[in-house]
Amino acid sequence: MSETVSSSSAKPARFVDPLDFLARYGTLVALALLIVFNLFFTRNFATLQTLNVNLTQVCTIVIVAIGMTMVIGTGGIDLSVGSIMAISGALAPLIFLGTIFPVGNMGVSVAVAIAVALLAATLLGLFNGWLVAKMRIQPIIATLVLFIAGRGIAQVLTNGNLQVFRVPEFQWIGLARPFGIPVQVMIMVVMIVLAAWVLQRTVFGRQILATGGNEKAADLAGIPVDRVKLAVYAISGFCAGVAGLVVIAINSASDANLVGLGMELDAIAAVAVGGTLLVGGKATVIGTLIGALTIQLVRYTLLANGLPEGAALMVQAAIIAGAVWLQQQGRVR
Template sequence: MTTQVAARPAVNLKGLSQYGVYLAILLLVLYNIFFTPYFLTWSNLRIQLIQVAPIVIVALGMALVIGTEGIDLSVGSVMALAAALIPLYLGYGVVAAILASLVAGVVVGLINGVLVARVGLQPIVATLALFVGGRGLAVVISEGKLKDVRNPDLIYLGSGDLLGIPVLVWIAAALVVVVAFLVRRTVFGRRLLAIGGNRPATELAGLPVKRVLITVYVLCAVLASIAGLLSVARIQSSDASAVGLLIELSAITAVVVGGTPLTGGKVRVLGTVAGALLMQLVIATMIKHNLQPSTTEMVQAVIILIAVYVARERKTR
């Protein structure tokens, strides 16, 4: 009898952790349908999807890192670096500009991965250095100036439509599928989760822990650079001081709210997407109802605390 009573809250916490974000989205959508004018119009839905797409892309990489019990605070700076490099190489063609931004992501990811996996620094310390220095480098590269981007091929990635849906959303959806496949269907994904679950055990088992960790940080940085170049394509300008500013907080929030534990060992890809959508809906709803930005930030903080508390209690039980 005592065992049954003790087990019941654990099941409830498990359900809340796994499906609470979807319930919250449903309730928020219903609220907006009844109380927010023009919420169901395609123009409004299109804007929401376009705004959340870069956050989803960055959050996918963050989810991989958090799955290894790590963190990456440099994703916003990677976006800024990508934004700063695009105008420099756009004269050689859109392919050259895209490759330059992706290479920047690879380099930053390698630095982060090596510092974490081989040097042994804590992830928050290793990535904090590039959180500060990366954006400073981006501002230096761009000379602190906002530069217009007028290449039609690049602009199409950020503002064009395919089958009536923004290309930006198609790209984000494709990356969600790729990351989900990587986590669930590949040896690399299983090793990633094993490292997050019990790193000493994976090292004793002879798995290539350092190589996997470096790869994870490279993937996270590359995804951030993709988000950076898409942001430039959408706003048709490059501003290294503003692109990706504080997006690492939005990404971490999306991952945590989506049910991926900060203690690692698990990655919820669809939950991460749902977490990003939930936070976008919260912000959009408050803006539509003329609430102050400070109120939005406080609500976000409460949502994060609830998500972390539920995850912690579930693990404890």
């Protein structure tokens, strides 16, 4: 009898579904394999300089992708982030160079410039949210408005001219390296930690995922869906504003034609590869970081081993397509 009981109570062996495993951990596995490959086959990979190069190249994408993760978590999309970067990057030099009004104390002017640029970026994001939440315009159309008009606004602000500056009080954002760590990497890490905490530990984070998972059910449950949408688009605008300031600080110049160009695609790619569902309802900031690092490291690996830029772009496209396919398989199962 005892044998019968123990046999019936034994738990059946659990088999890991390969597709489910890849959907959950595929990007992390790919990143680990890329690191191992480069350690053995890419010269000078295991150096602080290589690490800094890759981190500085990916940090602005990650900063923008943090806001994009929250927007996509609600089932939306934000095509305007590159243009908002251009506006933020155009506004700040106009203030601290004294183009709008005479510069007094440079430290104060830089602080005002950063505050105004970030406020403008946040308000532009809020405008996107208003179009989506209040005007009921499809997110891809609503954010297309600023995608087109935003860069024009930046060009009008600067008369299409390149703004070159030498202002150490501002440039430290992109050029300083305390303890050997680039400041923009520190900014990225702080923003990742805050965003991950919001998504995982706060009521607002749960509201984001509920809105993206089933908007009607979330509304019936008393979740302020419109306010959630307004908030995530404002956050996306703020993140784009931060990235715009970092980019012009790195380059010591602001070019309204180039700052943030194509950034919306890079950010969406990082979010998709990182495991956030593009239809909403699931969002992971840590996954977005891993996705961005994977895409960057693929590009670095191919270029460092002699493959042309075109090949790197095609491989990146294949990775994005594969990530979205795995997402679909996971949803079906």
